[in-house]
Amino acid sequence: MDEFSGNELDIALTALGGLVLILGLLSGFLKERLLLSDPLVAVCIGILLGPSGLHLLDLGHWGNPQSILEQGARLAIAIQLMGVALRLPKGYLLRHWKAQAVLLGLVMPLSCVASAVLVYFILGLPLWVALLVGAIVTPTDPVVATAIVTGKVAERNLPDRLRHTLSAESAANDGLAYPLVFLPILLLTRSPGEALGQWFGEILLWEVGATVILGAVCGYLAGRLLLRAERQHTIDKPSFLAYTLALSLFVLGGIKLLNGDGILAVFVAGSTFSLVVSGSERSQEERVQEAVDRFFTLYVFVLFGLGLPWREWFDLGWSGAIAIGALLLLRRLPVLFLLKSCFPHSLQRNGDLLFMGWFGPMGVAAIFYAMLAIRETQTESIWAIVSAVVCASIVVHGISAIPGAKRYGQLHSPQVPPTE
Template sequence: MHQLHAVLALSAATVIALGLLSGGIKRSPLSVPLLALVIGVAAGPTGLGWVNPEAWSDAHQILKQAARFTVAISVTGIALRTPLGDVRALLRPVGLLLVFGMLGMWAVSALVSWWLLGLAPLVALLLGAAVTPTDPVVASAIVTGKAAEEKLPSRLRSTLSLESGANDGLGYLIVLLPLLALTLAPDEYVLSHWLVSTLLVGVVLAVVLGAAIGLVCGWALRWARAAGVVEYHSFLSISVALSLLALAAASLVGSDGILASFAAALAFNIALDRSDDFAEENVQEAISKLFNLPVFVLLGIMLPWGAWMQLGWAGVAFAVGLLLLRRPVTIAALGPFLGAGLRMRDTVFLAWFAPVGVAALYYALHAMEQTGNPVYWHATSLAVAVSVLLHGVTATAGMALYDRAAPSRG
């Protein structure tokens, strides 16, 4: 219980401290997730030793569920804050990124895993699938805030946000395929299990269930406002409630809760009449401060330094190679076909700022839990730490370079 209180106190103090300093941080080469990660490292066993995850009954399960909840909250915030006009205008590029982009990143990530870590093909495919989705938590820290709104056009911010919001749930499809191949008995048919349990139940049912929840909630709020029975409503409270409802409902029917949360929030956004007065907060900023930072503190506490040392330079090469190849190679192939007004500087920005983050942690921990192989956790946690570092320190400079490359905003 003492350890739980220590983690809660540390997380709360981090949210308060970084919130108070948020203006200065946004203008610096550092990012809020990076600082939260550093705070976790400082408080953990490799630092001051205030918190010791070895004393917890199941530290990995705690981190997995924290990651699941954080991603669900984050994708809900993305769906709620994205203007519907941007959703319609960006269907082509986001659709291409969700289909061909994910397949391309999966292929590159699996090849990097196989080549640099020497993993068996199926293990490399599973690790590659886990690190494929672009992370909505770290991405939100890049594309939100005053500096991002001033220097990055809406089309670019919405493209990265929508893609990262949707592909975390769709990552379930590519993660489960090699996972089933590794865990099912030899006489069981992998493809039929994948089609039924993963595609139909895990994804299709999640979208239908989430959309139904979002539409009902949106219509209910519209009716309550028209009837004059509701005086005030907060996007922040709605986003949390929708996430919890979609996560719980999806879990009850065996579907993917992350995808259900995104579908619920998107359907709610569509069903709700946003044209008149609405007490709207900056959802993404509020969610980032309240819910996203604790998972990075927890990750910093639990980073497996000893396992990283065993991976050696191959682990470092894997993490760096993943960031340099996984996304840039894919965007180089897809860039000419994206359309929707996205220009060369947009595709360059999209090619680099596609971080590996909390969603990858969730899938990697799930893979380790199901297979008993710790390489998924060890390699993915290293990739996440390097991604938070590199994407965090290059975000401010990247936005400035983008702004300088755009003589006229459009």
């Protein structure tokens, strides 16, 4: 390993600070005029500064690149999931449970199978490896999704029901992808009987089931304690932002120490917290919360740009390009139309299904699960296809977000019902 240079830290800090400053000043122009989303700009910065560009930064100088990407992605997901939970209308998940049940209980596993079938036949991967790749690319990404469903253009052209549905799904399925990813991991590393027993007993019951309960308890207690501190004036100057950020980190680390799914727990904690704390208190720092979310999540796309495996992409050849295109087009869209009748009536319009089917971006969650899978199975080939699909998703979904929202608005605005 090359020696880490102090100058590289200064370069990294300058790059990240400059990136957030530029996006803060020009994000509207970049998105609406140049069709460049925040994650896409961050990836480009990483490529420019990395070994394939100016070679000013190299993940190999900082430690194990896979570990850096895994833990960086894990932290970014947690921060973004708390932000999504707080931005959703109070009690949204309880009122709209049916749509989320279809998306998480039917669309998600079927999308996993569809993705696995595509990479199995196109790339010729072994069956369990294909299923593992399918599970990794299944969850939609809350960071990229936020760039699609927030902002002036999205708010003017997309109904709240569509924006909130995509945001809630992208947050929830990041944590619920955990058992989908671990099933093929266990089948690759253990005997079938042992794998299934551990998956049901350890993964489903404890790491997912108990995690949901613990996350809800943490969120409820955090909300009640905050309200009590304000009533009794034991808190000097309450900072909703600092409190929720601390809650994210506490739950993420604490649940992981208990061998639970910390990512899912953060979203559950945030959702429960938002039920306890009133809407007026939540909205006071909403814009500041979005800015901090941006700062604490964009860095992972810079890291991703630094670590892109260009040579491995080239080795995939034309079959890799075909697989990427097939995953973008077929992993989600056909499933949504197949299950059209299962959705609530308000989401059965073809335009809604088309928008939700296309804008199911892959990003930080796929990076995290890919690194976890490589660590558990030592199957390095996973990273080539997953990173290629994520990069393609960031590009095509970022570029098509503004035109897609405007087109939806042109076709469906007269029919859009009042906001929730």
